[in-house]
Amino acid sequence: xxxxxxxxxxxxxxxxxxxxxxxxxxGEIFVIVxxxxxxxxxxxxxMVRLLTPTSGSVWVDDSEVSAVNGSExxxxxxxxxxxxxxxxxxxxxxxxxxxxxxxxEKTKLKEPxxxxxxxxxxxxxxxxxxxxxxxxxxxxxxxxxAGLARAIVRxxxxxxxxxxxxxxxPVTARTIDHLIRQLNEELGITSVxxxxxxxxxxxxxxxxxxxxxxxxxxxxxxxxxxxxxxxxVRGFLDAQFITKKGVDGM
Amino acid sequence: xxTREPVYADAPSNLLDCGWRVVLQALGDVGRAGCxxxxxxxxxxxxxxxxxxxHEVLRQMFVSGxxxxxxxxxxxxxxxxxxxxxxxxxxxxxxxxxxxGSAVMVSMLRxxxxxxxxxxxxxxxxSSMAAQIGTMTVNDEVAALEIMSISPVRFLMxxxxxxxxxxxxxLSFYTCVLGVIGGGIVGLTQLNVPWDQYITVxxxxxxxxxxxxxxxxxxxxxxxxxxxxxxEGFTTTQGAVGVGQATRRSVITSFxxxxxFGYVISRLFYDV
Numbered sequence: 001x002x003x004x005x006x007x008x009x010x011x012x013x014x015x016x017x018x019x020x021x022x023x024x025x026x027g028e029i030f031v032i033v034x035x036x037x038x039x040x041x042x043x044x045x046x047m048v049r050l051l052t053p054t055s056g057s058v059w060v061d062d063s064e065v066s067a068v069n070g071s072e073x074x075x076x077x078x079x080x081x082x083x084x085x086x087x088x089x090x091x092x093x094x095x096x097x098x099x100x101x102x103x104x105e106k107t108k109l110k111e112p113x114x115x116x117x118x119x120x121x122x123x124x125x126x127x128x129x130x131x132x133x134x135x136x137x138x139x140x141x142x143x144x145x146a147g148l149a150r151a152i153v154r155x156x157x158x159x160x161x162x163x164x165x166x167x168x169x170p171v172t173a174r175t176i177d178h179l180i181r182q183l184n185e186e187l188g189i190t191s192v193x194x195x196x197x198x199x200x201x202x203x204x205x206x207x208x209x210x211x212x213x214x215x216x217x218x219x220x221x222x223x224x225x226x227x228x229x230x231x232x233v234r235g236f237l238d239a240q241f242i243t244k245k246g247v248d249g250m
Numbered sequence: 251x252x253t254r255e256p257v258y259a260d261a262p263s264n265l266l267d268c269g270w271r272v273v274l275q276a277l278g279d280v281g282r283a284g285c286x287x288x289x290x291x292x293x294x295x296x297x298x299x300x301x302x303x304x305h306e307v308l309r310q311m312f313v314s315g316x317x318x319x320x321x322x323x324x325x326x327x328x329x330x331x332x333x334x335x336x337x338x339x340x341x342x343x344x345x346x347x348x349x350x351g352s353a354v355m356v357s358m359l360r361x362x363x364x365x366x367x368x369x370x371x372x373x374x375x376x377s378s379m380a381a382q383i384g385t386m387t388v389n390d391e392v393a394a395l396e397i398m399s400i401s402p403v404r405f406l407m408x409x410x411x412x413x414x415x416x417x418x419x420x421l422s423f424y425t426c427v428l429g430v431i432g433g434g435i436v437g438l439t440q441l442n443v444p445w446d447q448y449i450t451v452x453x454x455x456x457x458x459x460x461x462x463x464x465x466x467x468x469x470x471x472x473x474x475x476x477x478x479x480x481x482e483g484f485t486t487t488q489g490a491v492g493v494g495q496a497t498r499r500s501v502i503t504s505f506x507x508x509x510x511f512g513y514v515i516s517r518l519f520y521d522v
Contacts, residue, residue: 013260048397074399088394090386102398104302105405154398 001026007056018214029191031201034211040194081151081159087143089135096131099150121149141172161193198240287477293408310413314375326425330432338441347441351452354433359460363426368471372504376479380500383483384493407480418472419465463519
């Protein structure tokens with residue numbers, strides 16, 4: 001469904017992505033982990049053409065995202081939902097209006113139907129009583145959940161999550177993780193998650209990829225991922241107290 | 251596509267190289283801001299296709315027009331009073347102070363009305379546009395709009411442009427009216443020029459063309475302020491510091507362009 005073909009991205013004199021190739025299948029939850037500054041968010045931004053590769057190509061099915069423009073790019077982007085790190089809600093609109101925005105602007109749905117879809121999205125993320133509030137009146141975790149509701153309200157085929165649990169308390173972080181899994185199971189959404197949080201990644205991922213030096217040093221299912229001897233992955237796992245048997249009891 | 255690739259370059263090798271890059275950067279900025287402005291102007295018809303867009307234009311008209319009214323009232327009135335006083339004192343030396351009406355009227359209509367309105371709107375409204383859109387850019391809100399296939403130019407810039415295109419000439423006319431009243435008050439209280447005489451002289455000398463050229467200038471200033479401010483907002487980087495820099499640049503660039511375009515338009519319509 002999503003394919004990176006020898007993608008190199010050069011920024012500030014160094015290759016952030018270096019000849020990166022991989023594929024993500026329809027309906028899969030693909031989690032990209034790795035240290036800060038290794039290009040995880042850059043990878044995500046290439047999928048919706050917020051960035052363009054220096055060389056190589058990015059494909060979504062038969063569309064080369066890295067080459068399309070104008071209405072063709074709009075059509076590709078309409079297949080995506082994107083959860084930004086900070087939620088990226090528009091500050092002058094209520095949470096409900098933020099979620100309704102893509103429906104009002106990009107569909108011909110009538111207002112009662114839009115309200116119904118917004119209520120449904122709010123219910124899914126557990127914010128059914130907070131639709132009338134403004135982004136600055138809710139917590140960071142709630143903003144992320146509202147951002148997630150906006151990302152899924154148009155029922156996209158693919159949702160990209162940029163650090164969905166960073167800065168959240170463990171309980172909220174697990175709630176978001178369960179939500180990602182639930183969306184995948186109930187709506188068949190393909191999910192690409194960028195995260196530092198390996199425990200969450202192990203919980204939700206179909207496959208986990210470790211990005212270091214612009215390349216994936218390990219791409220495998222969670223069970224294989226935790227058991228690997230690859231040095232970078234091992235270091236990353238050890239730092240989060242995850243042994244080959246799972247989370248360290250300490 | 252508003253969201254841009256980060257641009258990195260090696261440090262300039264010498265002063266000449268540095269100067270050349272500044273020129274190239276400036277030309278690039280002018281070209282991109284011009285394209286953005288043209289895009290926003292071409293999207294005007296889309297603003298009248300839905301009630302939400304029309305409501306947003308009205309909201310922006312309130313923000314740019316009504317909220318600037320207090321400052322513009324004070325500035326317009328005192329600009330006319332200063333003009334009236336300075337010109338009147340000089341004319342009194344030749345016992346021609348009854349002509350201050352014509353001097354104030356022509357100055358306000360041709361230059362001071364649109365100029366002062368432009369400066370106030372650049373400082374009050376333009377800076378606010380740059381700061382708001384800049385904050386949205388660094389918070390990924392503009393990128394979020396793009397991913398939702400909602401054009402940030404249509405959604406954010408076009409309503410502001412439409413509001414400024416309508417409100418700047420209106421406010422400029424308002425400034426002119428207040429300036430003429432201010433000049434009249436000075437004439438009446440300090441130069442002993444009767445009100446009806448002041449108005450009669452002012453209306454006799456003023457031509458319709460003075461009004462139209464002034465309104466044209468105001469229209470151009472409105473487009474310039476919105477184009478510059480939104481461009482600075484959309485190209486903001488580096489968080490809060492970047493927002494501050496974008497705001498400062500938007501005000502300075504708008505001021506300079508208002509001066510330059512003010513002269514160019516005057517030169518086009520008034521032969522020496």
